[in-house]
Amino acid sequence: MNLENTKELIINMGPQHPATHGVLRLVLEVEGEVIKRCIPYIGYLHRGVEKLSEDLTYVQSLPLTDRLDYLSSMVNNVGFCIAVEKLMGIEVPLRAKFIRTILSEMARICSHLVWIATHALDIGAMTVFLYAMRDREKLLELFEMVTGARLTVSYPRVGGVRCDINEEFINELSDFINKFPERVEEYETLIDKNRVWLKRTKGVGVITAEEAINWGLTGPTLRGSGVYYDVRKFFPYDAYDMVDFEVPIGKNGDIYDRYKCRMLEFRQSARIIKQCIEKLPEGAILAEESPKIRMPSSPLKIDKNDIQFEIYVEDRNIEDFIKKFTDVYASVEAPRGELGFYIVCDDSAKPYRMRVRAPSFVHAGVLPKLCEGALIADVIANIGSIDIVLGECDR
Amino acid sequence: MNPTEIVKRLKDSFPEEILWYRCFRNECDVTVKKEKNREILLYLKNTPSLEFDYLIDLTAVDYLGFREPRFDVVYHLMSIKHRHRIRIKAEVPEQGCCISSVADIWKTADWFERECFDMFGIIFKGHPDLRRILLPEDWNGFPLRKDYPVHSDLGDKEWKTYRELKEAARGWKDNES
Amino acid sequence: MDTLYLIAVTIIKTAIYFGLLMLHVAYATYAERKVIGHIQLRLGPMVVGPHGILQPIADIIKLIFKEDIIPSAVDRRIFTIAPLISLTAALSTFAVIPVSEGWVISDINVGILYVLGIAGIGIYGIIFAGWSSNSKYAFLGGLRSAAQMISYEVALAMSLVGVILMAESFNLTEIVNKQAQYPMGMFLLPQIIGYFVFVVAMLAETNRVPFDLPEAETELVAGYFVEYSGIRFSLFYLAEYLAMFCMSALATICFWGGWTVPPFLVEIFPFIGIIPGVVWFLLKVYFHMFLFFWLRGTLPRYRYDQLMSIGWKVLIPLALINIVITSIIKYYS
Numbered sequence: 018m019n020l021e022n023t024k025e026l027i028i029n030m031g032p033q034h035p036a037t038h039g040v041l042r043l044v045l046e047v048e049g050e051v052i053k054r055c056i057p058y059i060g061y062l063h064r065g066v067e068k069l070s071e072d073l074t075y076v077q078s079l080p081l082t083d084r085l086d087y088l089s090s091m092v093n094n095v096g097f098c099i100a101v102e103k104l105m106g107i108e109v110p111l112r113a114k115f116i117r118t119i120l121s122e123m124a125r126i127c128s129h130l131v132w133i134a135t136h137a138l139d140i141g142a143m144t145v146f147l148y149a150m151r152d153r154e155k156l157l158e159l160f161e162m163v164t165g166a167r168l169t170v171s172y173p174r175v176g177g178v179r180c181d182i183n184e185e186f187i188n189e190l191s192d193f194i195n196k197f198p199e200r201v202e203e204y205e206t207l208i209d210k211n212r213v214w215l216k217r218t219k220g221v222g223v224i225t226a227e228e229a230i231n232w233g234l235t236g237p238t239l240r241g242s243g244v245y246y247d248v249r250k251f252f253p254y255d256a257y258d259m260v261d262f263e264v265p266i267g268k269n270g271d272i273y274d275r276y277k278c279r280m281l282e283f284r285q286s287a288r289i290i291k292q293c294i295e296k297l298p299e300g301a302i303l304a305e306e307s308p309k310i311r312m313p314s315s316p317l318k319i320d321k322n323d324i325q326f327e328i329y330v331e332d333r334n335i336e337d338f339i340k341k342f343t344d345v346y347a348s349v350e351a352p353r354g355e356l357g358f359y360i361v362c363d364d365s366a367k368p369y370r371m372r373v374r375a376p377s378f379v380h381a382g383v384l385p386k387l388c389e390g391a392l393i394a395d396v397i398a399n400i401g402s403i404d405i406v407l408g409e410c411d412r
Numbered sequence: 413m414n415p416t417e418i419v420k421r422l423k424d425s426f427p428e429e430i431l432w433y434r435c436f437r438n439e440c441d442v443t444v445k446k447e448k449n450r451e452i453l454l455y456l457k458n459t460p461s462l463e464f465d466y467l468i469d470l471t472a473v474d475y476l477g478f479r480e481p482r483f484d485v486v487y488h489l490m491s492i493k494h495r496h497r498i499r500i501k502a503e504v505p506e507q508g509c510c511i512s513s514v515a516d517i518w519k520t521a522d523w524f525e526r527e528c529f530d531m532f533g534i535i536f537k538g539h540p541d542l543r544r545i546l547l548p549e550d551w552n553g554f555p556l557r558k559d560y561p562v563h564s565d566l567g568d569k570e571w572k573t574y575r576e577l578k579e580a581a582r583g584w585k586d587n588e589s
Numbered sequence: 590m591d592t593l594y595l596i597a598v599t600i601i602k603t604a605i606y607f608g609l610l611m612l613h614v615a616y617a618t619y620a621e622r623k624v625i626g627h628i629q630l631r632l633g634p635m636v637v638g639p640h641g642i643l644q645p646i647a648d649i650i651k652l653i654f655k656e657d658i659i660p661s662a663v664d665r666r667i668f669t670i671a672p673l674i675s676l677t678a679a680l681s682t683f684a685v686i687p688v689s690e691g692w693v694i695s696d697i698n699v700g701i702l703y704v705l706g707i708a709g710i711g712i713y714g715i716i717f718a719g720w721s722s723n724s725k726y727a728f729l730g731g732l733r734s735a736a737q738m739i740s741y742e743v744a745l746a747m748s749l750v751g752v753i754l755m756a757e758s759f760n761l762t763e764i765v766n767k768q769a770q771y772p773m774g775m776f777l778l779p780q781i782i783g784y785f786v787f788v789v790a791m792l793a794e795t796n797r798v799p800f801d802l803p804e805a806e807t808e809l810v811a812g813y814f815v816e817y818s819g820i821r822f823s824l825f826y827l828a829e830y831l832a833m834f835c836m837s838a839l840a841t842i843c844f845w846g847g848w849t850v851p852p853f854l855v856e857i858f859p860f861i862g863i864i865p866g867v868v869w870f871l872l873k874v875y876f877h878m879f880l881f882f883w884l885r886g887t888l889p890r891y892r893y894d895q896l897m898s899i900g901w902k903v904l905i906p907l908a909l910i911n912i913v914i915t916s917i918i919k920y921y922s
Contacts, residue, residue, distance in 0.1 A: 026725060026728075026729075027725075028725050028726070028729070029725075034810065035810060036808065050729075050733075050893050050894070137889065140889040140890060141798060141799065141801070141888070141889040141890025142887075142888065142889040143625075143629070143885070143886065144625075144628055144629050144886050144887065146629075147629040147630055147631060148629070148630065151630060207887075208889070211887075211888065211889065213799050213888055213889045213890070213891055214889050216891070216892070216895055217889060217890075217891070217892055217895075392892055392893055392894060393729070393808055393809075393893070394802075394808050394890070394892040394893060395892065396808075397808050
């Protein structure tokens with residue numbers, strides 16, 4: 018047979034494709050079913066959040082963060098608020114911290130439920146999808162009860178939260194949380210004991226610990242490779258240093274370990290919520306110094322007492338510049354990984370620069386490495402296992 | 413390790429390169445000359461007891477009208493072993509807007525640098541594949557620069573492909589009616 | 590005169606058979622949606638008629654009146670002919686399948702070979718559809734399907750060899766009759782390995798979960814019929830369901846004793862002897878159809894290479910072992 022004139026088949030997967038979780042586009046060069054090269058193209062959902070926020074006040078920028086990772090908007094809001102709080106030097110009331118932690122963990126469960134649903138659907142197990150949606154629906158109702166919104170909550174404020182939670186909410190949440198671990202077991206019996214599932218996930222899409230660090234992975238995707246890193250433990254924020262929880266880590270770094278990590282996180286999240294409900298203190302929910310929503314906007318009050326600097330160049334008049342532009346980086350553990358906000362402030366009412374360090378962006382970058390040499394079906398499994406949301410990836 | 417200690421060690425090793433450091437809210441940032449950014453980052457990565465093995469973020473900030481050189485390329489580093497973070501900034505002037513790439517040190521820098529190029533037009537020398545990442549390849553200008561308008565009254569500067577698409581869509585509509 | 594009479598009778602028989610078959614296919618789609626719905630905590634179709642009982646009819650009307658889109662880049666002739674090949678092949682298999690004693694359109698003496706042969710032709714429809722669509726997804730679906738069906742055809746045929754050895758005949762009616770002397774009036778127990786191989790292979794042969802790779806929804810969107818719409822799309826659908834019925838019927842005939850009632854049941858409840866054989870036959874077919882739906886609601890999808898290795902490394906050796914064991918027992922008894 019003459020093989021000289023053969024060439025690889027190039028398949029364009031996405032941006033409209035049922036399994037690319039949004040508008041990810043992959044160009045695959047395949048030889049038969051084996052991927053020779055995989056080039057991801059992103060940006061189909063680019064809305065310029067970073068640029069837009071430069072034209073809005075800090076408070077107005079908050080709803081923009083909802084639209085990043087729309088499956089766990091609560092965590093994004095918290096991340097942004099923590100960054101601004103750090104910038105202003107506000108101490109958040111304890112009750113608000115606990116409420117934020119409860120809702121963040123609810124968002125994590127929600128997000129992971131969507132992940133298990135779509136991941137299982139991608140691999141072909143349709144039933145899990147609807148089972149997971151049942152539980153998510155309950156959580157979204159709870160979100161609606163507190164925040165008035167189901168997805169894009171915009172609930173936290175800089176310096177606290179918008180409104181208090183009530184007894185009814187706590188009761189319903191406790192009911193749900195008590196039942197939830199059983200539900201997780203139900204999912205596990207559906208897929209974890211299934212030979213087909215194990216065959217599809219074990220030993221596929223392996224990423225070692227060193228590689229994972231080098232690629233900058235975070236969250237369950239990193240922990241699946243056996244690296245212990247969780248922002249909640251390393252740089253505690255909100256009430257995470259006041260509750261007791263474990264960070265599950267995997268060993269082999271394959272799809273199965275990443276799956277297992279997230280399944281164990283379900284239980285830890287439930288545990289955190291339970292403890293938070295028990296320990297929930299009384300008190301204010303919004304710090305007094307927190308910026309008010311006001312038009313026209315007033316500049317942020319930034320306490321610059323703890324600024325220290327040293328200049329080693331003589332010939333440049335830079336002191337005013339250093340004093341003017343203050344910047345902070347704050348990160349939270351979003352369901353997908355470390356969500357960081359880097360905010361540069363120029364003493365005005367608007368962020369001079371807001372940078373979002375999106376875990377999905379980093380994770381999408383590792384796709385070529387995971388997919389090369391794999392089969393077409395593995396591409397889908399890999400996309401599912403790194404759990405990307407394109408809203409966050411493209412910003 | 414205490415952030416100020418890290419800065420001190422860095423200062424001892426690279427006395428010429430460090431321009432200034434600042435500590436704010438317990439976060440240290442060190443501004444360096446762009447020529448030696450690779451050496452400094454490699455030093456931070458490989459020195460025992462520092463071991464910044466993890467590049468959290470790489471981005472840029474445009475200080476148009478406030479400072480010369482205009483851009484800062486910002487590296488956020490973290491060490492998983494020692495649990496400390498540091499921020500390194502490298503000044504990049506508008507003229508010959510370029511800096512050495514660190515994509516071979518941290519793979520994750522690959523896409524971050526592409527995004528930086530896409531948004532600020534900073535060229536990373538030695539990057540394996542420097543293309544636009546979020547915006548279309550035929551886009552004009554670099555959106556996150558401060559002289560790029562937020563509101564689109566671009567007129568002639570409107571993205572060409574979009575204009576063509578709009579015209580084509582109008583054509584289809586005319587055909588239908 | 591005799592010939593004319595024969596032709597007329599055959600036509601009438603075929604018409605009745607065809608009508609009933611179509612009704613079954615229509616309601617199989619309904620049953621599938623209901624079964625999967627209930628597995629997934631849903632109700633399934635509920636709007637058209639009480640409990641959505643008229644849903645299949647609404648679906649048929651919708652599919653018939655939909656615009657038949659033929660993309661401009663396709664190979665028109667093959668594109669239009671491909672669904673017909675699949676459908677014709679699927680329908681033709683029923684010509685030799687007896688639903689009850691003597692209730693068969695054509696009782697030929699190589700029934701099993703005929704069914705397997707004609708079912709094999711159905712693959713052409715799928716390959717043609719995948720090739721002529723001029724779409725890479727359809728093309729990959731077609732290729733997968735070709736490889737899959739060829740591999741599993743071997744396992745399928747081999748799993749039936751044991752049955753043929755025991756029945757000493759290729760005739761389907763004969764096979765059913767021979768089963769009377771075996772425990773429970775079926776080949777199920779002596780041919781349990783063969784039955785296992787057959788069930789797995791029949792899932793693969795009909796492109797059903799967990800072997801639905803040719804139409805793998807999340808990978809290849811819809812596989813080989815991604816470019817089809819309207820009535821042509823429904824023809825493929827029809828062919829798939831017909832193939833499922835065909836395989837269920839084959840399983841019933843070869844392993845479950847066809848239309849016969851298990852003798853021990855008749856001993857316990859003598860009155861069930863009155864129930865006509867066709868009811869038993871249909872019940873057994875429905876059980877197998879339920880198996881298809883059940884698996885679809887439960888299992889994920891295999892990967893292409895895993896599918897191939899199951900076919901060649903597990904099923905075919907198993908089928909061969911089964912043949913050897915059956916032959917040895919047959920020889921010495």
